[in-house]
Amino acid sequence: MYGRETPCITNIWLGYIAYRMGARLLIVLSHVSKHYGNICALDDVTLNITKGEFVFLVGPSGAGKSTLLQLLFREEKASEGSVVVDNLNVTRLPRRHVPLLRRKVGVVFQDFKLLNSKTVFENVAFVLQVTGAPKSFIRRRVPQVLNLVGLAGKERAYPEQLSGGEQQRASLARAIANSPRLILADEPTGNLDRDSSWSIMRLLAEFNKRGATVLVATHDWPIVDAMQRRVVEINEGKITRDDEQGGYSRSVATNRALGR
Amino acid sequence: MLRLIGRSVVEGFKSIWAHGLMSLASVGTVAVSLLVLAVFLVVAANLSYVADILEEQVEIVAYCSPEFDREWRETLIEKAEAIPGVGSVAFVGREEALDRLREQFGSQADLLSAVEDDNPLRDHLEITVEDPERIESVARSVGEIQSIDDVAYQREVVERLYSVTEALRTAGVGLVFLLAAATFLLISNTIRLTIFARRDEIEVMRLVGASSAFIWGPLVVEGLLLGMIGAGIAGIAIYWGYQDLVGSLHISLPFLPILGPQPLIGNLIQLLLIIGAMLGIMSSWFSAQRYVKI
Numbered sequence: 001m002y003g004r005e006t007p008c009i010t011n012i013w014l015g016y017i018a019y020r021m022g023a024r025l026l027i028v029l030s031h032v033s034k035h036y037g038n039i040c041a042l043d044d045v046t047l048n049i050t051k052g053e054f055v056f057l058v059g060p061s062g063a064g065k066s067t068l069l070q071l072l073f074r075e076e077k078a079s080e081g082s083v084v085v086d087n088l089n090v091t092r093l094p095r096r097h098v099p100l101l102r103r104k105v106g107v108v109f110q111d112f113k114l115l116n117s118k119t120v121f122e123n124v125a126f127v128l129q130v131t132g133a134p135k136s137f138i139r140r141r142v143p144q145v146l147n148l149v150g151l152a153g154k155e156r157a158y159p160e161q162l163s164g165g166e167q168q169r170a171s172l173a174r175a176i177a178n179s180p181r182l183i184l185a186d187e188p189t190g191n192l193d194r195d196s197s198w199s200i201m202r203l204l205a206e207f208n209k210r211g212a213t214v215l216v217a218t219h220d221w222p223i224v225d226a227m228q229r230r231v232v233e234i235n236e237g238k239i240t241r242d243d244e245q246g247g248y249s250r251s252v253a254t255n256r257a258l259g260r
Numbered sequence: 261m262l263r264l265i266g267r268s269v270v271e272g273f274k275s276i277w278a279h280g281l282m283s284l285a286s287v288g289t290v291a292v293s294l295l296v297l298a299v300f301l302v303v304a305a306n307l308s309y310v311a312d313i314l315e316e317q318v319e320i321v322a323y324c325s326p327e328f329d330r331e332w333r334e335t336l337i338e339k340a341e342a343i344p345g346v347g348s349v350a351f352v353g354r355e356e357a358l359d360r361l362r363e364q365f366g367s368q369a370d371l372l373s374a375v376e377d378d379n380p381l382r383d384h385l386e387i388t389v390e391d392p393e394r395i396e397s398v399a400r401s402v403g404e405i406q407s408i409d410d411v412a413y414q415r416e417v418v419e420r421l422y423s424v425t426e427a428l429r430t431a432g433v434g435l436v437f438l439l440a441a442a443t444f445l446l447i448s449n450t451i452r453l454t455i456f457a458r459r460d461e462i463e464v465m466r467l468v469g470a471s472s473a474f475i476w477g478p479l480v481v482e483g484l485l486l487g488m489i490g491a492g493i494a495g496i497a498i499y500w501g502y503q504d505l506v507g508s509l510h511i512s513l514p515f516l517p518i519l520g521p522q523p524l525i526g527n528l529i530q531l532l533l534i535i536g537a538m539l540g541i542m543s544s545w546f547s548a549q550r551y552v553k554i
């Protein structure tokens with residue numbers, strides 16, 4: 001596929017630059033669209049996210065935030081355009097390689113998705129077992145991550161015995177257990193009270209400080225406003241704003257609706 | 261790899277246990293389907309066994325007419341021996357024929373009491389043929405001898421038996437395909453139930469990047485186990501049933517040629533297990549393929 005191009009020096013140079021840039025970029029979406037039947041969930045989205053960034057994804061309900069996240073771990077496939085995550089061409093990834101992509105990505109959901117028949121320890125250990133980690137490593141690693149999210153001592157509890165905030169922390173522990181380079185969170189604080197929400201966001205910021213790239217889709221405007229991170233806003237499937245450091249919304253209408 | 265297999269087997273067993281009734285239904289259909297197949301195969305095997313025995317007998321029986329006078333016995337034998345291709349010729353009187361029959365019936369000989377007073381059997385010649393291929397022309401020549409009424413030889417019977425065997429096999433295979441389809445549906449439905457019961461776990465496995473082998477392994481093992489357990493039950497049933505049948509036939513109808521249980525049943529059980537395993541794997545694979553997206 002490269003053989004057909006003329007091997008001229010400019011091409012090689014451009015290729016090198018692209019390679020260097022690519023090495024810094026973790027997520028590259030170019031002209032991505034996603035259609036469900038005749039619903040257009042994402043419309044010609046182009047977005048780069050550099051390694052080590054912390055990005056909020058905001059926008060009204062139905063804007064396409066969840067859809068965008070789903071494209072990144074191949075829960076859904078883009079209808080048009082290309083999606084690259086950590087140098088993997090997600091749109092063209094053969095099905096048998098999809099697990100490789102998912103092992104690079106830790107995902108957190110509003111509803112936690114913990115297994116109720118397993119203890120907290122087992123829930124976290126499950127990720128490592130699934131990816132074939134040795135038992136000795138699992139025994140060492142699980143307490144380590146539970147400690148990190150502040151759940152030391154809750155190893156033997158079942159999810160139903162935990163508060164919402166604790167459950168979300170357990171699911172965070174599970175998401176980071178195999179040290180993913182990218183953490184995707186879809187409304188991680190949607191079901192939580194103020195304090196728990198803050199503790200989850202602080203943990204995400206903490207993982208980010210330790211090197212993970214974090215992308216959070218959220219409606220939690222007070223936190224977005226307070227944290228002053230990069231904010232990408234989507235409206236009706238299009239990116240309408242991308243601030244290096246910003247708040248939840250600049251739109252007067254939204255602010256008024258929020259009572260500010 | 262070993263761990264993957266170990267885990268799959270453990271999970272497979274657990275899941276069979278968890279869906280008691282549905283598993284029972286699947287195992288039951290597998291067992292019934294395979295049992296039907298086994299019965300057909302056993303009957304077919306025995307018919308072709310009988311046909312083989314008969315085919316080896318290159319004997320022509322020539323019945324003398326009722327008015328035949330035994331004084332001409334030697335002449336009759338000589339005439340028969342003169343026919344080219346004839347091996348040996350023996351004259352059997354009607355009394356001797358009845359005695360033989362009585363001997364074959366053994367303990368059931370009293371069944372013959374009804375015919376004893378008025379022996380319906382006839383004097384006949386038993387003629388062996390040197391070359392089985394030529395039996396037809398020899399039989400025709402024998403039939404032309406004076407005072408020979410009727411000629412019977414085994415080939416006709418053999419051919420009829422072979423065609424019955426063939427028909428039975430075809431019918432058996434057809435029926436089995438039908439039953440296999442039913443089995444397939446039931447097993448794949450059981451597996452679908454498992455997938456549904458474990459949808460949360462499967463969802464998490466997918467999300468954290470479990471390979472498809474890891475997700476499908478337990479499902480396929482469950483199907484395999486259902487198929488093999490069903491086949492095992494069918495195997496045990498046919499083993500006991502056939503042994504019983506052979507035992508009682510030896511007593512009640514001792515003259516009937518029937519294949520001994522071994523190696524027939526041993527081979528049959530192997531075949532059933534292989535078919536059961538394949539059905540189980542195929543139907544669970546189908547369900548996994550269809551209901552678990554990666």
Ligand SMILES: Nc1ncnc2c1ncn2[C@@H]1O[C@H](COP(=O)(O)OP(=O)(O)OP(=O)(O)O)[C@@H](O)[C@H]1O
Binds near residue numbers: 039040041059066068
């Ligand atoms: N599986 C699907 N089939 C059909 N339409 C879908 C599907 N998933 C999403 N959509 C549609 O795509 C659009 C974007 O949905 P998406 O879930 O990405 O919105 P969102 O920004 O996450 O909204 P919210 O803030 O409410 O979670 C919506 O119009 C939705 O109805």
Ligand SMILES: [Mg+2]
Binds near residue numbers: 065066186
């Ligand atoms: Mg959403």
